[in-house]
Amino acid sequence: MSRILLPVLASLALLACSDGADPAASGGTSAAAQSVSADLTAPDAAPVEQAVALATSGPDLANGQRQFRRCQSCHTLNEGGRHTVGPNLHDVIGHPAASAAGFSYSRALREAGLTWDLETLDAWIENPRELVPGNRMSFVGLRNAQDRRDVIAYMAATTAQGD
Numbered sequence: 001m002s003r004i005l006l007p008v009l010a011s012l013a014l015l016a017c018s019d020g021a022d023p024a025a026s027g028g029t030s031a032a033a034q035s036v037s038a039d040l041t042a043p044d045a046a047p048v049e050q051a052v053a054l055a056t057s058g059p060d061l062a063n064g065q066r067q068f069r070r071c072q073s074c075h076t077l078n079e080g081g082r083h084t085v086g087p088n089l090h091d092v093i094g095h096p097a098a099s100a101a102g103f104s105y106s107r108a109l110r111e112a113g114l115t116w117d118l119e120t121l122d123a124w125i126e127n128p129r130e131l132v133p134g135n136r137m138s139f140v141g142l143r144n145a146q147d148r149r150d151v152i153a154y155m156a157a158t159t160a161q162g163d
Contacts, residue, residue: 060146064154067147070139077158086137091159092116093152108134121155122148 068077074086081088087103097114098105112132114120123131125148127141142148 059150059153061150061154061157063147064150064152064157067142067151068154070142071151074137074139077155079159089155093118093121093156093159106134106136108132109136118152121152125151 071077071086071089074084076082076084076088077090078088079090081090083100083103087100087105092100093116095116097112097116097120098110109132112135114124114132116124120131122145125142126145128135128137128139129141142151
């Protein structure tokens with residue numbers, strides 16, 4: 001995506017995902033929990049549009065960057081970055097799992113049939129061993145939903161800046 005289209009796509013994604021209602025007035029679940037859930041499962045939006053909407057909807061990108069430091073021991077995020085212990089994660093959102101050229105993925109992940117949409121990334125970052133038993137990723141996961149949301153938003157924002 002070009003830098004010119006990103007603000008337009010972000011606006012369109014936010015409009016498409018918004019019903020105009022005040023999330024705090026709906027009762028039941030907390031507004032913060034509803035926001036995280038809505039951001040990760042926005043209906044009818046492509047994964048990249050969801051990611052752009054997420055990155056522009058108020059996550060803590062500084063926290064996302066801090067949390068991503070755990071990922072940096074095995075992954076790079078920059079455009080054209082090399083694979084290390086794990087694959088380069090630049091522009092991973094919206095792409096099939098185990099699809100980066102030049103990286104040797106576990107059989108379990110290759111055969112899982114996943115696409116890295118926001119919901120799948122959230123589940124993966126929470127507990128990769130539970131989502132795909134038998135994969136080689138040794139990361140224990142991030143249990144905090146807000147931290148996961150911030151990491152995904154940071155990844156989306158970093159990817160968007162590099163295009």
